[in-house]
Amino acid sequence: MYGALYLEDGTVYEGKGFGFKGTSCGELVFNTSMTGYQEILTDPSYAGQVITMTYPLIGNYGINKTYDEAKKSYAKGMIIKSLCDNPSNFMSEKSLDETMKELEIVGIYGVDTRSITKKIRNNGTMKCVITTEKLNAEEVLEYFSNWRSEDEWMKEVGVKDVCKIDGIGPRVALIDFGAKSNILRNLMKRNCEIIVFPYNASYELIMSVKPDGILLSNGPGNPKCAVEAIEMVRKIMDKIPVFGICLGHQILALAAGGETYKMKFGHRGGNHGVIDLNLNKSFITSQNHGYAVHRESLKATGMIEIFKNLNDDTVEGIEHEYLPVFSVQFHPEGAPGPEDTSYLFDKFIDLIKRGDNK
Structure with a gap:
């Protein structure tokens, strides 16, 4: 053919x-x-x-x-x-x-x-x-x-209605911008009760289920198009622990007052090196993104860089200086690729268990 x-x-x-x-x-x-x-x-x-x-x-x-x-x-x-x-x-x-x-x-x-x-x-x-x-x-x-811009694909690929996965552990609200199944598997492995919300779920709707923590998922498109989610995260980040992955990382940065930009060709693959600046330890990670967070824009936002890319020095992870809020640009759940950074799911659960003390 x-x-x-x-x-x-x-x-x-x-x-x-x-x-x-x-x-x-x-x-x-x-x-x-x-x-x-x-x-x-x-x-x-x-x-x-x-x-x-x-x-x-x-x-x-x-x-x-x-x-x-x-x-x-x-x-x-x-x-x-x-x-x-x-x-x-x-x-x-x-x-x-x-x-x-x-x-x-x-x-x-x-x-x-x-x-x-x-x-x-x-x-x-x-x-x-x-x-x-x-x-x-x-x-x-x-x-x-007739080509259609990818900016707002996040509005199509996630759930349209709230759904629930039972568990006996912490109640996690997963905001679905296009969440991979392995994110769900990692939360289920840790016995979480998972309530999945559409990309544009309001602060009031999410808080009505009394979640113990919020996970902002991966997904396609320009993070600046996630207007509803950015506003929701601004309201929620000082209330309960928040963990962002990939697109969720970019949305968290924007909600904190940072900026994002479109990269020349992005990072896509299962062999991208990053360094955990807190542990001073390097990891090989799975990545898939075309946008990144401006390092300089994080100044005065309260966000501190905690991961850095070893190939091009771009920002790979951030956390708030005193709020229980953090995010990573790579995929700790792998699929495909290494899962060496899956300990970040444990960090999220620990933040939930410790309440408002980071």
């Missing part, structure tokens, strides 16, 4: 198609993970994006639904160098190709993913059209002109 990738700068890559037959337009990004393609495809944070995998062989261990991070995918496409359609894994239930057909995700392979990655690194993320159809120039331009 034919496959092609059209970039907004006029570059065209032709290869072979797999997965869903059709055409999609999205933001072109790259991910450096060697494994975890299933978790990546089902991570709601990839909403509206076409993902280039830098590792050359993808699909070799198949798919098992146990490892889905959401019930559906919001990604717009996947680009790989070499497709393995004969997976070798006793847990495999189906191939990547079959799964992408079911998820209605367009894929192409047999293209120079190294060249695509270098282009993103040099020029930044850009719009692209991924297709298994033969398109003329006018049709490609029409897809580009």
